[in-house]
Amino acid sequence: MSAQLTELAKKLRNNPTDTEKKLWYFLRNKQLKGLKFRRQHPIGKYIVDFVCLEKRLIVELDSGQHLENKKEDQEREQWLKERGYAVIRFWNDDALQKTAAVLEEIGKIINTPSPSPSLQREGKILSCRKVLSRSFYAHPTLQVAEDLIGKILVYKDMSGRITETEAYIGEDDLACHASRGRTPRTEIMYGQSGHAYIYLIYGMYHCLNIVTEKAGSPAAVLIRGIEPLKGVEQMIKNRAAGRRREYIFSSSTRGCRSAGEIGLSKCSERKPYIEPRTVPERDEDKTKLSEARPLAVGQSERSFIGGGPGKLCQAFGLTKKQNGLDLCQNPDFYLADDGYRPAEISKNKRIGVDYAKHCRDYLWRFSEKA
Numbered sequence: 246m247s248a249q250l251t252e253l254a255k256k257l258r259n260n261p262t263d264t265e266k267k268l269w270y271f272l273r274n275k276q277l278k279g280l281k282f283r284r285q286h287p288i289g290k291y292i293v294d295f296v297c298l299e300k301r302l303i304v305e306l307d308s309g310q311h312l313e314n315k316k317e318d319q320e321r322e323q324w325l326k327e328r329g330y331a332v333i334r335f336w337n338d339d340a341l342q343k344t345a346a347v348l349e350e351i352g353k354i355i356n357t358p359s360p361s362p363s364l365q366r367e368g369k370i371l372s373c374r375k376v377l378s379r380s381f382y383a384h385p386t387l388q389v390a391e392d393l394i395g396k397i398l399v400y401k402d403m404s405g406r407i408t409e410t411e412a413y414i415g416e417d418d419l420a421c422h423a424s425r426g427r428t429p430r431t432e433i434m435y436g437q438s439g440h441a442y443i444y445l446i447y448g449m450y451h452c453l454n455i456v457t458e459k460a461g462s463p464a465a466v467l468i469r470g471i472e473p474l475k476g477v478e479q480m481i482k483n484r485a486a487g488r489r490r491e492y493i494f495s496s497s498t499r500g501c502r503s504a505g506e507i508g509l510s511k512c513s514e515r516k517p518y519i520e521p522r523t524v525p526e527r528d529e530d531k532t533k534l535s536e537a538r539p540l541a542v543g544q545s546e547r548s549f550i551g552g553g554p555g556k557l558c559q560a561f562g563l564t565k566k567q568n569g570l571d572l573c574q575n576p577d578f579y580l581a582d583d584g585y586r587p588a589e590i591s592k593n594k595r596i597g598v599d600y601a602k603h604c605r606d607y608l609w610r611f612s613e614k615a
Contacts, residue, residue, distance in 0.1 A: 254292045257285040264341045266305055271348055272304075278355050281477070287434065291321055292538065296330075299475050303332045306340055329406070329585045333509045339469050377580045379573045382438035384466040386412045386457040393455075393466060394590050397581045400561045403476030403553055406585065409469035409612040414453070416463065416610035423463035433569050434593055441578070443558070450555030455572065455580070461574045469596075470612070471551035471614035473560070480550045480560035540548040589614040 261269065265284065272282040272295060286296045297302040303325060307318075315339075324331045333354055340347050377396065382389055390412040398405050413421035422431045433442045434456055442454040442465050454465040463572075473480055548562040560566070572579050592608040599605050 250287050250290070250292065254285045254287045255584075257292065260320075264307075264337045264374050267344060268295070268304075268306070268340050270466055271344065275486075275542060278352060280355065288325065288330070291325065293325070297355075298473065298477060298589075300352060301330045301474070302351075304335045304351060305332060306337050307334050308337050309473060324588075327586075327588055329583070344593075375582045377439075377573070377582060378565070379437070379439040382455060382457050382573075383459060384453050384457070386414045386466060387609065389455070389457045390466045390609065391590055393468070393580070394611055394613050395584060395585045395587045397474065398468065398471055398557075398561070399474075399581060400563065400567075400578050403473030403480055403561055404474045405557070405561075406474055407470070407580075408466060408472050408551065409610070411467040411469055411611075412464070412609040413467065414464045414609075418607075419604040420595060420598035421463070421465075422536050427463075431463060436460055437571075439571060439573040441567055441570045441572055443563060443565055445565060446555070451558035452554040453558055453561075453563055465556060468557065469610070471557050473550045477550070482555060483562050539589075587613040 261284070269282075270282050271277065272284075275281050280297050281298055282295050282297050286293055288296065288303075294306050296302065299411070308486060310445060325328045325332055330353070333351065335347050335350075340358055361423045376408050381392070384392075390410045393407050396407050398407055413423075415421060416423045416426065417423060423434050424429070427435055430444065437460050438456050439460060443450055444454075444458050445450055453468045456465050457462045479574050549556070551557045570578055590613050591614045593610045594606060594608060594611070595610045
C-alpha cells in the first residue's frame, strides 16, 4: 500500500459527502449486527467507501459518475472479488433518502453465507473453509510456500489471510536453521510435516514456521505477513501489549547494541525478557507508555498486525508454547483454504539472511503482488 494512497484515504475520511456522513452514522461503533465497519479504507490499489473486514463485505456509494466510468468500476469490482470481497452498491440518493432500506439490505447480505470465508468468483460461491491436510505440507517446500499465499491462518478466535512467506530447505541452505545440523531446537524440522515450528529471535520476537516435506528432510515455511480478517481488535490489543514489553526490554538493555549484533549474553546479566510488572517504574517510563498509541498516524491495521513475522506472532499471541503443535489436528490452531487465489505472486530474495553467502540470493520469498 503506497503512502500516497494512505494519505488520500485520510483526506477522504476528513471530507465526507453528506451521503457518506449519514450512512456512517448508522454503521459506526458496531451498530449494525455488532460488526465493525471502516470508511474510506485502502485495499490493495483501491480505496473503498465502507468495508467490514470480518465479513469481507464492501459497500460502495455511486453517483451519476458511475455510469460514465462503468468499465473502470467493473474492473475495480472484479479485482476486489478475486481477493475474496463481496461488493454491494447503492445509489447516493437511495442511501440518503432511503437509509433504512439500505441498512436492511446490508443486514440481509450479512445474514447470508459470509463472503469470508466464502469467495465469490465467476458467479460461484465457494462456501466451505477446508482445513489443510498433511498431504498439502508434504509437497516440496517451494511449492508449499507459494501455495500458502492466500490461505487462512486461524488461532482461537482470530484469523488472517497469508500474504507473504519464505522457504527454508535442508542442511545445504545456509539460511536454514538445519544448516547447523540436528539440534534440540531444530528437531521439530526433522519430524512430520504440518507441525508448527516457533522460535524466538532477538530475545523478544517469535516467528511462526510450518514444517514441510517428508520426515527426515528438514524444511519449513516462515509466515512473514498476513491480512487480518477476524478478531482484529484483540490482535491490536496483543500488539500494543507486545510493544510495551519491547520498550521495557530496550530499557533493561540500554547501553548495548542490538541483541542480534552482539548476543544477549553480552548485554549484562539482565534477563532478555522481563514482564512489565517486574520492572520498577520510572517517571519517564510512565510518560512514554501512557503516550504510546497502538497505531501510528497513517499506519494501516494490516501493517501494524501482520507486517512482519514478529508482529503477526504478537498479534495472534503465538509463543514457544505453541511450538510443535500439529496444525492438521488442532481445532484451535490450523491453516485453511476458502478457495481464494491471488491474481499474481511475486518472488524475491529472503529478508535478513545476508550472512548466508550464496544462499542469500535465492528467490525463496513469496508474496501477493499488489
